[in-house]
Amino acid sequence: MNPEVTLRVNGRRYELQVRPDRLLLDVLRDELRLTGARRGCETGYCGACTVLLDGQAVHACCLLAVRAGGREIQTIEGLASNGKLHPLQRAFIEEGAVQCGYCTPGMILSAKALLDENPAPGPEEIRQGISGNLCRCTGYVKIIRAIQTVAQAKGGGRP
Amino acid sequence: MRAVIEYVEPGTVEEAVGFLASHRGAAKVVAGGQSLLVLLRQRLLEPEYLLGLDRIPGMRGIAEGAGGELVIGPLTTHREIAASPLVRKGWALLAEAAEQVGSPPVRNAGTIGGNLGFPMIGADPPVALVALGARISLAGPRGTRTVAVEEFYRGYMESVLEPDEIITQVALPPQPAGTRGTYLKYRLRGIDRALVAVAVTLTPDGRGSCKEIRIGLGGVRPAPVRALQAEAILRRARLTEETISRAAQAAVEEVEPVSDLSGSAEYRKKLVKVFVTRALRQLAAGGSGVGRVHES
Structure with missing residues (x-):
């Protein structure tokens, strides 16, 4: 059975069941349809998949989704507020x-x-x-x- | 491809090594995931279980031990080590090396334990750890053991860490008063591992000679090494152009670099001579007590 994970992304809570080896990047793009984090080299080199985890930049291609549970994730989609660009x-x-x-x-x-x-x-x-x-x-x-x-x-x- | 069946988070070291022992070969420890997850995606590793250590107390953090030693938990990130005032105070060389790992996202997620557990040629922290005389504690079902960092590595991507063992801490002895250090790294691009890295700690004897000196080299053999012959030339000697030149030549003879896309073995040998010479000249000129990085 896949573990339940609560992801907090751009201030919203998502309750998800994710496979234990799913990467945060895949969950963001394929489950949550947040495609701002790009799929690039997928080896932690190019930074196209960068998101903020508790305010710090990390490569979403090198992070297990289950380990991001309970932490604050910010993607480019969450940067503008009230229709106003950052x-x-x-x-x-x-x-x-x-x-x-x-x-x-x-x-x-x-x-x-x-x-x-x-x-x-x-x-x-x-x-x-x-x-x-x-x-x-x-x-x-x-x-x-x-x-x-x-x-x-x-x-x-x-x- | 075999899928990972479960992500397991044991609460104690005993539970963790018990799980690893009973699933020998089928379980892999994930720390920061910066190397492991790439290998998973490339199908170079296909574990059935991933073991997270986050719930085990004491696995993350930096503290001063009772004997004045620096004690670092394996899940401590490179960023935390680079930013730690305690590390900067007595073991600045390690902070300087941690600051040179990859890029900010890699330093934010990557850990010292993961860096040791996945020995990559040209990794920064192990070179500084060699010069600082670090010891690594390993726990397994047969108990715990402690090894010097230069004995931790076996060869290409290999260490003495058994599949049912975990790294529980990295300890650095207090450095003698007056000890200075320098860390030099040569790489092609800012986020690369080192083509050649040199870490030196030097304790003067107060009369113009070296009382003790330790030289760590990275990128020049499948595993980081201590340049023992070069050290022997300089111990109880003065740092002069003549002794520096002899030591740098000795260091070249102690390395067996590999050739890869970043540079040939011969080129790496030339770099060893240049960077050992530079590091020793810096220390001869006083040095700042912290490392410096050479940009290409």
Whole structure:
């Protein structure tokens, strides 16, 4: 019999029966239809599947769903509130930090985890913060700029 | 493909090793899952049971033992080790190595126990653990035992950890007063494991020579090693260009790197010489007491 797991995703509770070897990424995408977390390398390298677990960025492809029970999970779908985009989402659009978009959800969630912990990161700290997320389009310059504009709007952002 | 039948969460170490013993070969321990779950997906491992250790008390956390040693639970994440003021105070080299593991998501989920339990070539923490003289405690149905980290590894992806044993703690002795350390890592991309990693701890004798020195090397043999010949050249000697050069050459002769997509064995040998030399020069110049990482 599959164990019952309570997943708290974007503030909602889901009671699910999941196979013990199911990965959080598969449950999010296939059961909950939250496809913002992308299926990428599935080896913990590319970061396309990044979600926040109790506020920390993790690879959903390298986490058992049963071990995520009772913890707070945030996906890109939970970032906008009342139809209003999160400042990071707006900044990514305004700075042109999105091209094909495949890395974008993970990139934004890693940036959110970074800014929640360190509201005024310098460029090197931003690079470190998104080092678990590969982008094959942009060369990262605009992504880093987008994150910097949000950091500066929060009153930080050392040059 | 065989499906995993059950995720089991024992409440005690005895229960855990009892389960592993009675399901020998069919059960696998999952810590942070950063290596295990990849191997499961690639069908390189097909366990019927997954064993989680989260409910066992004392498996996660960092504390100072009665003898002044640093005691780390196996489920402690790399992030927790890198951020720990206690680790930074007396064993900063380990914090520096933990900070170099993979990327933030890997450090947030990955654990020191999992890193040891799945020995990958070029992993960061074991190299620092070698230089810091760490000991690993293992519990099994026949009781508990403690092994030095350099004796923990057997070869490629192999350790002395039996299928019915679990890692219960990693302990680091207090470092003698004045001990300095450095951790250097060379890799191609920021999130890679090390092509070559060097960790050194050096205790001066107060008269300009080394009282004690330990050199850990990673990425250069199937398992992390201690460069004993290089250490012997430097022990009770002064760090000069001449002794540094001899020690670095000795280190090269102690390694048997593998060739893979990231670099040939010959290239890795050259890197050993360069990075052992750099590490020792840094320490000769004073060093900061913490490690530093070389970016490619």
